Amino acid sequence: MTKHTSLERINRDFQRAGIRARLLEEDDVQRLPKMRGAYALIVNLAQEVHVDRPRNAQRALPSGWYVYAGSARGPGGIRARLARHFRKEKRIHWHIDQLTCASCAQVWACSIPEGHECDLVEKMIRSELFHTANPGFGSSDCKKCKAHLLAWRPG
Secondary structure, eight states: OOHHHHHHHHHHHHHHTTOOOOOBOHHHHTTSOSOOEEEEEEEEESSOEEOOOSTTSOSEEOSEEEEEEEEEOSTTHHHHHHHHHHOSSSOOOSTTHHHHTSTTEEEEEEEEETOOHHHHHHHHHHHTSEEESSTTTTOTTOSSOSOSEEEEOOO
16 A cells, blocks of 8 residues: 555544544645644654653554644644654654654644644544554653554554
């Protein structure tokens, strides 16, 4: 299955999960208005990636498709946060940076103005099209979610 076909399918599965958002590439991010809310990063790993955070999580993620739900409530909003996530050269700050900085990773995004990351995770899990990829990953400060990184396997 080609990446293009997989992106069409993940977009369809977002729709099935009740997430109405358009897939964005890096060039699209600078055209976003400044707004706060949630976002989803779609990450395709061409090979296994070692992760060293969080402490209790598995140590490697196999190649495949992942979706990370995050929030951007600061002054730069979603546009600034996504621009950072698309950069390969950056200090590792969040769990997801370990994936977005990986040389084998391709990244796309969706912005959900006024959305909440936990709501995105809940919708995706409830759809049964996505499942927790690595317990604790991206949700170390969240009391509600097992993880904010979900795995998606094209069907």
